[in-house]
Amino acid sequence: MRFEAITIKDIAKALGLSTSTVSRALRDSHEISPKTKEIVIKYAKENNYRPNPIALSLKEKRSSSIGVVVGEIANSFFSQAINGIESIAHEKGYNVIIAQNKEQLEREISALQFLASRSVDGILLSVSTQTSDFDHIKQLYERSMPMVCFDCVVDFEGIHKVIVDNTKAAFDGTEHLIKKGFKNIACVASSSNLSITKERVKGYIEALQKYQLPVHESNIQYINHGGVILEEISEAMQQLLSQKNKPDALIVCSDRVTTNVMRYCQENKIQIPDQLGMIGFSNIDLTDLLTPSLSVLRQPAYEIGRTAADLLIKMIESKRPITEFETVVLTSNLIERNSSVPKKK
Amino acid sequence: MRFEAITIKDIAKALGLSTSTVSRALRDSHEISPKTKEIVIKYAKENNYRPNPIALSLKEKRSSSIGVVVGEIANSFFSQAINGIESIAHEKGYNVIIAQNKEQLEREISALQFLASRSVDGILLSVSTQTSDFDHIKQLYERSMPMVCFDCVVDFEGIHKVIVDNTKAAFDGTEHLIKKGFKNIACVASSSNLSITKERVKGYIEALQKYQLPVHESNIQYINHGGVILEEISEAMQQLLSQKNKPDALIVCSDRVTTNVMRYCQENKIQIPDQLGMIGFSNIDLTDLLTPSLSVLRQPAYEIGRTAADLLIKMIESKRPITEFETVVLTSNLIERNSSVPKKK
DNA sequence: AATTTTTACGCAAACGATTTCGGTTTAAAT
């Protein structure tokens, strides 16, 4: 690849033809004689000729690559989503360039700039938990960079979005706990400025209301700094459990928070599900093995990735400008296990 | 980005200058007067000019991107490694293009071809579990594509490699079990053709020998088809446990196999660690929460990624051809938890 | 005042491929 890098010029020179003839022969143009074609193709094959994609990109003004911006690659949900993205991209001949925002606004801005300046043909984006101002995204988008948001989406219109029905998922999870006999259900959620947080908390509240259970503000805790630090979780949990009217169950509305809540419970010897019922959003592939096995709301991450990539590539390859914007809503999966089912009753 | 895409030509036309002057002004060349520079830079900034990286790539014959080929992105070890790769790449101004081999030789070949034909500046590769013939890699490499192997490496010389000391890791794990009082330790390993498998089994055997324990071939099981199918695991486990001289402990030498062995034990009500002590290679971030918490040999995936990326970029940017090839060996971490410590003794 | 040097800029080629526009044969049709 590096040194050899045979070009059309080399072929032309070697065969005593012009570059245009060689190019046409390789593209099987009708205005090249079969004989010439044969010679050219044979020579090209023997010398392992491959067209330089960069030269093509320059000419065609497209790079056949798409950028993906996620919080962290090393996060089950995102790596599963990237898996889906890659599968579609691979199918359609695109490559995937990844960038992380590390859940920070500045990193998100620089990641987007980086991708845009690398001339990707489009961008798939899940905004960071710190992002509440969408100017940088709007700017890029208005300069007609094809974009599709997934999971953590922006709150303005006119852009394709792929999400899960967070409200329904949280509703289902809460309803599930109610049906299993829990009466006083608390909720631990992610950053309060995230749309997915708002939606999930909404679903939680709606379920309580449907079953005429009281909604206590003090039963809702927001984890605003990502939940990576165990302390943040401890504080929230202590807040919840120190109430006179202790909750008997918990719905955790964030992937990363869920496992740390589990850690907190284990450290503090809180019996699940007897002392505290539990269901949480999680995409980790090991929750079935926990004791008790964890009931989860699992997002179809792979499918989300595939859908988003598909929409994006359609957008990129569309002849006329897109005027209608889809919001694809996938449903998450309630996997009932032991953490939400009291043993003695 | 798409429509606007202001170029040097546009600036030149607008300002009544030549493209060369504009280019030089923007690169702060000494042969452009301060006045002209100022005008050009001001105009460029106002109109948000960004050099077209594709045009640059064509000219400079480099794309400032590196390719990564791994088995599956949605695998803790690999996503952590990619995280490390991305961190270095980002630092040095490269972007990361990912491709998966899905643990299949053909997919590996096509992934490499794809990346090479996309003219990445270099490739980071962890070969698939199915790969035992390295011709496709050699070919690419001999055409002087800079490459660094990590984790699952090729078995020929003359290429940078970043690995963990698998033999020592397995030795340590086995020794740990021995020291905890286990006498008859079995080993479940990945594909027998993988170098990491061979090394790990070697470490296992060496540890047994050091403590003068007998080595039974029947105590070593190879999982040759990836271990994704639970059946494959069941069969191996049954094979081990149906022996008259049942093993009392197990070292699992593959990330993906470990969790499935745990599943098997849970399903078959095998008490860990009392009936069967256990330690396994794993990079999943939840093994501490299992019951019993799982003792693991954890690979420094993030560091592996960083080291490999660093070596690759040094290789890419090196003026003279590389003649000395490093094999960086990192050490894996033995994390002692409950699965390898018998309760009653 | 004449010469040299410096400064500041433009022209054009190059990177690798495609494609438009012609041009020259040769064959077919009139």
Added chain:
DNA sequence: ATTTAAACCGAAATCGTTTGCGTAAAAATT
């Protein structure tokens, strides 16, 4: 015998940028 139409191929422009070389004007030196 003349016109027409295929068939085949080449020159040159194009994409956006950099850079070697040339040159005019200005400045510095004699």
